[in-house]
Amino acid sequence: MMKRIYSVLVLGLTLAAFSGCSMAPEYVRPEMPVPPRLPVTQANAETTAQAISEIGWSHFYTDPALKKVIAEALANNRDLKTAALNVEAFQAQYRIQRSQLFPTIGADQSWTKQRAYSGGFYGTGQMHSIAVGITSYELDFFGRVRNLNEEALEQYLAQVETHRAAFIALVAETARAWLGLLADRELLAISQDTMSNQNQSFNLVQQRFEGGIANSMELAQSRTMLEQVRGALAQYQLQIEQDRNALNLLTGTVLPEPLAASGQRLEDHDLTLPLPANLPSTVLLQRPDIQAAEHALKAANANIGAARAAFFPRISLTSSAGYMAPDLGDLFHSRTGVWAFTPSISVPIFTGGRLQAQLEVAELRKEAAIVNYEKAIQAAFREVADALAAQKWLAERVAAQKAAVAASQKYYDLAVFRYREGIDSFLTQLDAQRNLFAARQTYVTLRLAQQNNQVNLFKALGGGWKE
Secondary structure, X not given: OHHHHHHHHHHHHHHHHHOOOOOOOOOOOOOOOOOOEOOOOOOOOOOOHHHOOOOOHHHHOOOHHHHHHHHHHHHHOHHHHHHHHHHHHHHHHHHHHHHHHOOOEEEEEEEEXXXXXXXXXXXXXXXXXXXXXXXXXXXXXXXXXXHHHHHHHHHHHHHHHHHHHHHHHHHHHHHHHHHHHHHHHHHHHHHHHHHHHHHHHHHHHHHHHHOOOOOHHHHHHHHHHHHHHHHHHHHHHXXXXXXXXXXXXXXXXXXXXXXXXXXXXXXXOOOOOOOOOOOEHHHHHHOHHHHHHHHXXXXXXXXXXXXXXXXXXXXXXXXXXXXXXXXXXHOOOHHHEEEEEEEEEEXXXXXXXXXXXXXXXXXHHXXXXXXHHHHHHHHHHHHHHHHHHHHHHHHHHHHHHHHHHHHHHHHHHHHHHHHHOOOOOHXXXXXXXXXXXHHHHHHHHXXXXXXXXXXXXXXXXXXXXXX
């Protein structure tokens, strides 16, 4: 009978605690402090705005070698592992806070034997006891504990979004490092091709100098260009080694030589992100960093409820039921049953302004969280707007530079022919060669900037989380 009464009492108190009110202010999402539409200049009418964040990284980065590199990074990158461990730590912290919603029930068993002096005589006695009880369980009538639990939950969810942001950032960073490696290999190939042509040109000038046709000025000019190209070769070889080291750091391992020495060109990658017309700014809310900022705002909102509840009485319960007897054999007889029920109430009367200050701190932290949330949206809008603007103008620059390369190649071919025929001086050929070398380098650099911009746009719109 006593056990049944005790169980009913515990259940009733638990239900009473969960039926308490919440003093947290009603959460209202702040208005977006940016224009309602993103400035899309190259739109695809068949693409929906919601589909962008749903595009997996393996669908956007279609190159098999790049896919393997990204997969290695996602599996072994140390920074991403640290972010995942932080998520688990916040999840455990949430479980700790959540446990306060429930009573802590424990069992104690003790045996006491002592010798005492009483009435002029010494006596020895013993006592056996066993009890099950609740220790200092707070009845959450004013929502303090539940608001603290809500705060811990939102902090955990914010950390989940932070991990997702780190995931997307790692995918983008790995792709940029891979494209940078391809670009440096192309620049090295251009330098090697220019070196080969310059060697032929230098040998021709040297033969003419020895034959008395060319002068020492032409020979010196040819050697100057030769050494400049030699320096460029060393520069790009160094950059390739550094690119490989960067990829090894991102992937957390040493890439296999066939993979790291892929012979692909930057031209083989065409990272085109289809965008819909009239892209609304609300797509930015799908970004994990903005969602993390909103969870932080919700956590600050819940903390206000906990700070408000601290002004009201705090009711706690300590209770136990069990048996106590001097002999172990008599411990579980009905006549040896004991119980204790100790409710307590704590009322804040004078705290020297501490509770009011705590409430003000909570409210100020919410205001700061609102500012951070709005700032995150504004920063995201700028990232997307910059990438969209660059998408248009980089495309025009790449097309113009491609035409400039073709024109420089024709200029160089004509200059070589006219020099060999003795029509023009060597200075014209040297100028044409420098123009062609610089034009080809600029074209690769612009192509790299164009592809990196597509990577940045894909990341800025929240894409790349799903595989």
